[in-house]
Amino acid sequence: MLAQAAPPYHLKPMTTDTLESKLIEALKTVDAHGDVAPSYVHDPMTMLIRENALQANLMRWDEDRGRYVLTGTGRRRLTAGSRSPGAVVAFRRRAASGGDTQGRRPAGVAKTQPE
Numbered sequence: 001m002l003a004q005a006a007p008p009y010h011l012k013p014m015t016t017d018t019l020e021s022k023l024i025e026a027l028k029t030v031d032a033h034g035d036v037a038p039s040y041v042h043d044p045m046t047m048l049i050r051e052n053a054l055q056a057n058l059m060r061w062d063e064d065r066g067r068y069v070l071t072g073t074g075r076r077r078l079t080a081g082s083r084s085p086g087a088v089v090a091f092r093r094r095a096a097s098g099g100d101t102q103g104r105r106p107a108g109v110a111k112t113q114p115e
Helices: 016-033 044-055 072-080
Strands: 059-062 067-070
Touching (some): 016 067, 067 072
């Protein structure tokens, strides 16, 4: 019975990259204007993006401002660009990047005192 109450939206099948890029563009719009789209837009895709962003804790409603604002998670997602949240990011070892390799000791190695 609950399935009958919800309106049947038939969305075109999209790839994850397309949805991710639409979400990033929507977060930029939220940051600039306070919502994914103007309030008079009732496009199913826009409503879906808004709902997904709220459920993923990327934005929230701010009572004082009367608009949506990005959360810390939303800002990180926006700065990450089109990279998906589960993407593996390569990193360099400290020796390769010119950093100090003496900063960490393996477990069980005692700290030596300088004489």
